[in-house]
Amino acid sequence: VRDIQQAGESTAKQATALLQECDKLQRVKETVRITNQQKLETARAELQEMEKTMEKNVGRRKQRAGEEGTPWLSCLTLLLFWCTASCPSQEEREKTEEKQKVILEEVDEKARAELEAVVQKIVEETLQHQDGLKQLVINNHILRYKILRQKEVVNDLEEETGELKRSIQTLQQSVRESRELLFADVLLPRPKCTPDTEVILTIPTEEKQL
Known part of the structure; x- marks a missing residue:
């Protein structure tokens, strides 16, 4: 009986530890997802702002290039190419998001597999005992x-x-x-004799004739 109780307690502790670990993994996964999402949104906003700025600068440079000559247009074209090459494209961002999704799915699958293993162990030990x-x-x-x-x-x-x-x-x-019935003269209660009680003594005055 003690072995069964100890086995049950050990299995329960393992299950609790695994559930806590799964909860930690879930929190880490959620934190990573939120962080990556924030970084992605920040990068998109910066890219959009950069594109707007570049469009404005290119428009102004084109106008000045038309007035002053083509060298400025060549420089601006080269600068635009460099910025476009250094900034992540939509396809690259999608690939990055896909990789993050795959990593999170692997973490979920690992946690699920470990939990199923513990549950299976509990079932086997229960059937065994x-x-x-x-x-x-x-x-x-x-x-x-x-x-x-x-x-x-x-x-x-x-x-x-x-x-x-x-x-x-x-x-x-x-x-x-x-x-009390057999020894009434001895056992029956008699009046108590107090110091004030009068005592009458009967003394015969004549001797009995023999």
């Missing part, structure tokens, strides 16, 4: 029945003891009454 658990339940029922039976026996003994005490008291009363 099933006979012992059944016997433990049966023994508990038998012990409970014996305890109830002993309580009934104790109650019966208490009732018998009470009846016996009453019988003894009745017998003692009968013996006392019988003694």
Whole structure:
């Protein structure tokens, strides 16, 4: 029985630890997702702002290039190409998001697999000790029945003891009454003699003739 209890406690501790670990992984995953989402939104906003700025600068440079000549247009074209190459494209951002999604799915799958393994272990250990658990339940029922039976026996003994005490008291009363009847002159109560009680002595004045 002790081995079964220890095995159950050990399995419960392992399950609790795994659930806590899964909860930590979920929180880490959510934190990573929020952080990446924030970074992605920030990068998109910066890219949009950069594109707007570049469009304005290119427009102004084109206008000035038309007035001053083509060298400025070539420089601006080269600068635009460099900025476009250094900034992540939509396809690259989608690939990055896809990689992050794959990593998060792998974390979820790992946590799920570990949880299923612990559950399976609990089931196997439960089935392994099933006979012992059944016997433990049966023994508990038998012990409970014996305890109830002993309580009934104790109650019966208490009732018998009470009846016996009453019988003894009745017998003692009968013996006392019988003694008083047999030895009434000795056992019957007489008036008490106090210092103020008058005592009359009867003394014969004549001697009896023999």
